[in-house]
Amino acid sequence: MKEVSIGILGAGNVGRGLIELIARDGEAIAARTGIRLKVAAVFDRSYQKKSEALAGVPASDDPSIVLSNPDVSIVVELLGGLSPAGDLIRSALSAGKAVVTANKALVSSPAGPELLKLAQDQNLNFGFEAAVAGAIPIIRTLRMHCVSGEVRSIRGILNGTCNYMITRMEEDGLDYDAALRLAQEKGFAEADPTFDVSGQDAAQKLAILAGIALDSYVPVDRLRVEGIESIRPVDLKIARRMGWVIRLLAIARRTDAGELLRVHPAMIQEDHILASVKEERNAVFVDSTSAGPSLLVGKGAGSHPTATAVLSDVIDLARGGEVRPALFQKTEPEARADFNYRFYVRVQTHDRPGVLAEIATVFADHDISIASFHQEEGPEPVQLVIVTHAALESAMFEAVAEMDRLRAVMLPSVVIRIEDL
Amino acid sequence: MKEVSIGILGAGNVGRGLIELIARDGEAIAARTGIRLKVAAVFDRSYQKKSEALAGVPASDDPSIVLSNPDVSIVVELLGGLSPAGDLIRSALSAGKAVVTANKALVSSPAGPELLKLAQDQNLNFGFEAAVAGAIPIIRTLRMHCVSGEVRSIRGILNGTCNYMITRMEEDGLDYDAALRLAQEKGFAEADPTFDVSGQDAAQKLAILAGIALDSYVPVDRLRVEGIESIRPVDLKIARRMGWVIRLLAIARRTDAGELLRVHPAMIQEDHILASVKEERNAVFVDSTSAGPSLLVGKGAGSHPTATAVLSDVIDLARGGEVRPALFQKTEPEARADFNYRFYVRVQTHDRPGVLAEIATVFADHDISIASFHQEEGPEPVQLVIVTHAALESAMFEAVAEMDRLRAVMLPSVVIRIEDL
Numbered sequence: 001m002k003e004v005s006i007g008i009l010g011a012g013n014v015g016r017g018l019i020e021l022i023a024r025d026g027e028a029i030a031a032r033t034g035i036r037l038k039v040a041a042v043f044d045r046s047y048q049k050k051s052e053a054l055a056g057v058p059a060s061d062d063p064s065i066v067l068s069n070p071d072v073s074i075v076v077e078l079l080g081g082l083s084p085a086g087d088l089i090r091s092a093l094s095a096g097k098a099v100v101t102a103n104k105a106l107v108s109s110p111a112g113p114e115l116l117k118l119a120q121d122q123n124l125n126f127g128f129e130a131a132v133a134g135a136i137p138i139i140r141t142l143r144m145h146c147v148s149g150e151v152r153s154i155r156g157i158l159n160g161t162c163n164y165m166i167t168r169m170e171e172d173g174l175d176y177d178a179a180l181r182l183a184q185e186k187g188f189a190e191a192d193p194t195f196d197v198s199g200q201d202a203a204q205k206l207a208i209l210a211g212i213a214l215d216s217y218v219p220v221d222r223l224r225v226e227g228i229e230s231i232r233p234v235d236l237k238i239a240r241r242m243g244w245v246i247r248l249l250a251i252a253r254r255t256d257a258g259e260l261l262r263v264h265p266a267m268i269q270e271d272h273i274l275a276s277v278k279e280e281r282n283a284v285f286v287d288s289t290s291a292g293p294s295l296l297v298g299k300g301a302g303s304h305p306t307a308t309a310v311l312s313d314v315i316d317l318a319r320g321g322e323v324r325p326a327l328f329q330k331t332e333p334e335a336r337a338d339f340n341y342r343f344y345v346r347v348q349t350h351d352r353p354g355v356l357a358e359i360a361t362v363f364a365d366h367d368i369s370i371a372s373f374h375q376e377e378g379p380e381p382v383q384l385v386i387v388t389h390a391a392l393e394s395a396m397f398e399a400v401a402e403m404d405r406l407r408a409v410m411l412p413s414v415v416i417r418i419e420d421l
Numbered sequence: 422m423k424e425v426s427i428g429i430l431g432a433g434n435v436g437r438g439l440i441e442l443i444a445r446d447g448e449a450i451a452a453r454t455g456i457r458l459k460v461a462a463v464f465d466r467s468y469q470k471k472s473e474a475l476a477g478v479p480a481s482d483d484p485s486i487v488l489s490n491p492d493v494s495i496v497v498e499l500l501g502g503l504s505p506a507g508d509l510i511r512s513a514l515s516a517g518k519a520v521v522t523a524n525k526a527l528v529s530s531p532a533g534p535e536l537l538k539l540a541q542d543q544n545l546n547f548g549f550e551a552a553v554a555g556a557i558p559i560i561r562t563l564r565m566h567c568v569s570g571e572v573r574s575i576r577g578i579l580n581g582t583c584n585y586m587i588t589r590m591e592e593d594g595l596d597y598d599a600a601l602r603l604a605q606e607k608g609f610a611e612a613d614p615t616f617d618v619s620g621q622d623a624a625q626k627l628a629i630l631a632g633i634a635l636d637s638y639v640p641v642d643r644l645r646v647e648g649i650e651s652i653r654p655v656d657l658k659i660a661r662r663m664g665w666v667i668r669l670l671a672i673a674r675r676t677d678a679g680e681l682l683r684v685h686p687a688m689i690q691e692d693h694i695l696a697s698v699k700e701e702r703n704a705v706f707v708d709s710t711s712a713g714p715s716l717l718v719g720k721g722a723g724s725h726p727t728a729t730a731v732l733s734d735v736i737d738l739a740r741g742g743e744v745r746p747a748l749f750q751k752t753e754p755e756a757r758a759d760f761n762y763r764f765y766v767r768v769q770t771h772d773r774p775g776v777l778a779e780i781a782t783v784f785a786d787h788d789i790s791i792a793s794f795h796q797e798e799g800p801e802p803v804q805l806v807i808v809t810h811a812a813l814e815s816a817m818f819e820a821v822a823e824m825d826r827l828r829a830v831m832l833p834s835v836v837i838r839i840e841d842l
Contacts, residue, residue, distance in 0.1 A: 002743050021711070025569035032568055032636070034746045135712035137565060141558050144733040147453055148446035149725070215453070273697040273718065290442070290729040291556035291719060297694065298715035304570075308711040312565040321742025322423050325455045 001030060004318040005040035007066030007097075009088055010079035014102060014130075015042070016053040017303035018076065018310055023055055029311075035318045040072050041065045043088075067091045074317050076310060077101040086111045093118045093126075100313040102130035102306055108207040113217045113328035120326035127313030132205045133158060133282045135305035136298040137312070142212045142286065149290030151213035153253040155421070158205040160280035160300045161189045161196035162228050162248040167278045170236040170245065176229075188280050198227035199263040202250045209284070210252035210261055217328040218252075218261065222335055226264040230414045234376065235346060238385055239267055245275045249419060258336035266419035267344055274421065285421075340390040342371070342418040347403060348381035348411040355408040359384065362406070366399040367391075381410040387418070422451060425739040426461035428487030428518075430509055431500035435523060435551075436463070437474040438724035439497065439731055444476055450732075456739045461493050462486045464509075488512045495738050497731060498522040507532045514539045514547075521734040523551035523727055529628040534638040534749035541747035548734030553626045554579060554703040556726035557719040558733070563633045563707065570711030572634035574674040576842070579626040581701035581721045582610045582617035583649045583669040588699045591657040591666065597650075609701050619648035620684040623671045630705070631673035631682055638749040639673075639682065643756055647685040651835045655797065656767060659806055660688055666696045670840060679757035687840035688765055695842065706842075761811040763792065763839040768824060769802035769832040776829040780805065783827070787820040788812075802831040808839070 008015050022029070022037050030036040039057045043066045044050060047059035058065060066072055067088065075092040077099060079085045085106050089099050099119065106112060107128050119126035129139045133156070145151055157163050161183055168179040180197070183189035195201050203225045210218045228248050239246050244267040253260040268275055273295055277283040282300030287293045299305040349355045356373075363370055369389040376383040388396070400413050429436050443450070443458050451457040460478050464487045465471060468480035479486060487493055488509065496513040498520060500506045506527050510520050520540065527533060528549050540547035550560045554577070566572055578584050585607070586600040595603065601618070604610035616622050624646045631639045649669050660667050665688040674681040689696055694716055698704040703721030708714045720726040770776045777794075784791055790810040797804040809817070821834050 021569040029568055031746065032564075034743055135566075135715065137558065137562050140561060143453075144558055144729065145556075147450055147732055147736060148442040148729065271697070273694070276692075276694040276697045289725075291726050292723070294556065294717070294719035296715070296717050299713040302713070304710075305712050308565065308569065311568055315568060319742035319745075321740035322455055324740075325452065 001036050003036045005038045005071040006074045007041045007072035009043045009077045011042050011044040011050050013303040014306045015078040017307035021307050033315050041069050063088050074098045089115055093122050098124045098317045100127040104131040104204045107131050108204040108220050116326040116328055123323050125317045125323050129313045130306050130309035132208050134300045135308050136296045138284050145288035145291050152287045154209050154286050156250040156284040157247055157277050158202040158250045159196055164188045164280040169233045173233050197229055199225040202263045206250035211328050214332055216330040216332040223261045228265050231265055243270050245270050260339055261335045266417050268419050272421045338392050338394045342390055343388045343396050344416040345386045346414040347384040349408045351380050351382045358406055362399050362403045366395045422457050424457045426459045426492040427495045427497055428462045428493035430464045430498045432463050432465035432471050434724040435727045436499040438728035442728055454736050462490050484509050495519045510536055514543050519545045519738045521548040525552040525625045528552050529625040529641050537747040537749055544744050546738045546744050550734045551727050551730035553629050555721045556729050557717045559705050566709035566712050572709045574708045575630050577671040577705040578668055578698050579623040579671045580617055585609045585701040590654045594654050618650055620646040623684045627671035632749050635753055637751040637753040644682045649686050652686055664691050666691050681760055682756045687838050689840050693842045759813050759815045763811055764809045764817050765837045766807045767835040768805040770829045772801050772803045779827055783820050783824045787816045
């Protein structure tokens with residue numbers, strides 16, 4: 001039986017979940033993996049308030065309890081954020097300790113490729129399965145698909161908060177604010193939800209997944225990111241009538257015109273399996289030349305699901321063996337900025353003659369062809385819904401900007417791409 | 422860069438797919454994994470007819486070309502079946518070579534636990550990711566979920582042939598024979614489809630998955646297995662009207678009354694994500710205490726998807742590291758034989774007075790309570806559809822046997838369990 005001691009940086013929810021799992025199931029883990037794990041030390045700024053959860057594990061508010069501990073061979077970083085996590089990981093690697101992290105912000109930042117390179121130079125492994133989509137083994141699966149052949153596309157539902165809110169608007173007809181409040185009550189959304197609803201959280205995760213698929217470092221700021229802030233129940237109702245549902249998708253796709261890298265709400269056919277992904281669940285749909293299309297669905301967050309992903313990396317590193325080459329060491333050419341899509345556009349106007357003609361003229365002026373048009377009955381603002389044929393994003397956004405300056409238009413228009421799957 | 426030589430037993434579709442992947446992508450594999458793979462030797466009875474696909478790799482119809490080759494450290498067994506695969510793997514392990522196999526029949530047979538034990542005694546790994554559900558990384562995922570906590574249930578769509586046929590009956594209204602012929606034309610079904618449509622193929626796969634989840638050896642003959650042979654388009658049509666779809670499910674579930682281990686067609690709610698799994702796709706829905714509910718969907722068969730799974734095991738073994746303890750070394754107590762279900766029953770009768778009373782009496786005599794009843798319009802045989810409240814399987818099968826002996830009943834009744842998800 002191999003004995004391996006780990007040190008934990010950060011005793012938040014996931015850190016305490018990990019300590020609990022190892023304390024409760026240590027014997028079973030040893031029997032199933034051949035590895036006896038011991039938590040040798042914990043660094044946490046407020047470790048004194050957490051003594052019960054730490055269950056006798058030596059703890060300190062000085063990180064050297066972990067980093068200078070000669071017994072610790074694997075450091076698990078669960079602090080989150082860029083600092084001090086980056087520096088502490090750098091110290092751990094320099095001290096010859098392998099690293100496991102759940103830190104998506106750090107791995108997707110420029111520090112990510114640097115730390116991965118440092119690990120490789122030290123002949124150490126660096127695991128970050130838990131950084132994306134909790135208990136869904138997407139990092140392992142992508143690496144497996146990438147061993148031979150290549151990933152053609154990734155389409156992920158990577159933010160549980162947004163998917164939960166969309167489900168509540170879609171199934172219960174809640175308005176946006178009520179859906180957000182409910183998500184906050186359930187603990188799925190923060191007091192300040194901006195990071196989730198703006199698409200930034202999904203963007204960090206996509207940068208990591210796309211980085212593996214493209215064998216490169218993909219900076220978050222190279223992704224085009226739109227959130228769900230403008231989506232309303234009426235969009236979901238109209239979508240359903242047309243045979244679609246709306247999901248916030250994180251997309252990386254190889255096209256003949258270059259890499260497409262996007263986070264945005266999208267209309268998808270209601271009979272596609274991604275449309276079945278509801279509530280706070282995460283999902284990743286991957287199409288690769290080696291394995292064909294695959295879908296993985298599961299819990300994207302939570303103390304035990306994330307701790308499970310951390311533990312899977314810990315066991316992998318504890319087994320030892322040849323160190324994997326560092327990911328994210330190449331930098332790809334700029335992703336192309338402009339692609340063709342069919343669009344759903346909801347325009348909110350005064351109820352008066354001539355409005356439709358004005359709007360149709362704007363579309364015509366930008367060479368955008370209208371596939372269908374529909375006016376919802378109801379009070380002002382009148383909701384005009386236009387579905388276009390394929391058009392360039394740049395043309396569409398110019399047309400919408402122009403349209404929103406018309407006197408007849410009362411509120412900003414809502415534009416949703418139609419994603420053909 | 423670590424160089425690892427493999428030997429392949431069996432140059433069928435998957436074997437040739439693997440040789441092709443390694444020849445085409447060897448450089449990329451080395452760059453991504455740090456392992457340079459070489460196919461050192463191939464054993465195949467008709468190797469002479471396959472010289473083009475073997476692309477210069479030394480081949481022979483004598484397995485010692487692989488087993489006695491001192492360069493070969495990993496043997497990949499792709500012959501299928503119990504013999505000679507079992508003996509050849511035994512020889513490989515005795516010669517100190519790690520083993521990767523895609524052989525579900527062998528791993529689920531009593532030779533499975535024996536070979537896994539032999540591997541452990543030799544301090545060698547034994548990989549069989551490719552034995553279940555092709556490119557879906559279900560073995561890895563289950564092992565990850567089982568490291569701590571336990572798997573509460575597995576529900577798999579594990580036979581592509583059956584799922585394809587059900588989809589064609591459901592979506593195109595094809596009758597059973599036409600759906601089967603189409604599956605044969607598409608290469609999804611064998612000339613003799615018995616192994617697939619009877620549920621035996623799914624049963625072998627379930628035995629492996631349940632074995633990992635229950636940490637034990639689960640003999641295939643302990644599973645209760647029913648196939649799709651009696652399913653007709655009318656069942657799918659009626660199911661849909663009731664908000665259900667039919668899938669052939671392989672189920673392992675821990676219950677208070679013991680382990681439930683079954684392969685059978687089941688009605689599932691049409692809005693459950695498993696209902697979205699169509700065509701020849703495979704899927705596994707796992708609920709574990711550590712990770713919550715998860716779903717994996719993908720290609721369950723095919724040369725490249727299976728070769729991808731084989732390759733993922735080869736890389737894992739080539740990396741080296743601590744050998745995992747052998748699976749399947751415990752034997753579980755007998756799974757319980759009888760469980761409560763709600764049932765869908767389609768009875769095919771003459772069109773004459775009194776039939777319904779006779780049938781209702783049989784149900785009453787067996788204490789089975791009817792939840793709904795429906796008679797399809799149409800010529801003889803009249804189709805009576807009964808949905809029951811929860812009843813014991815034993816009572817239901819006795820009732821149906823008795824009912825099918827009534828003079829009024831023209832053809833065997835169709836019984837489908839309703840699986841509450």
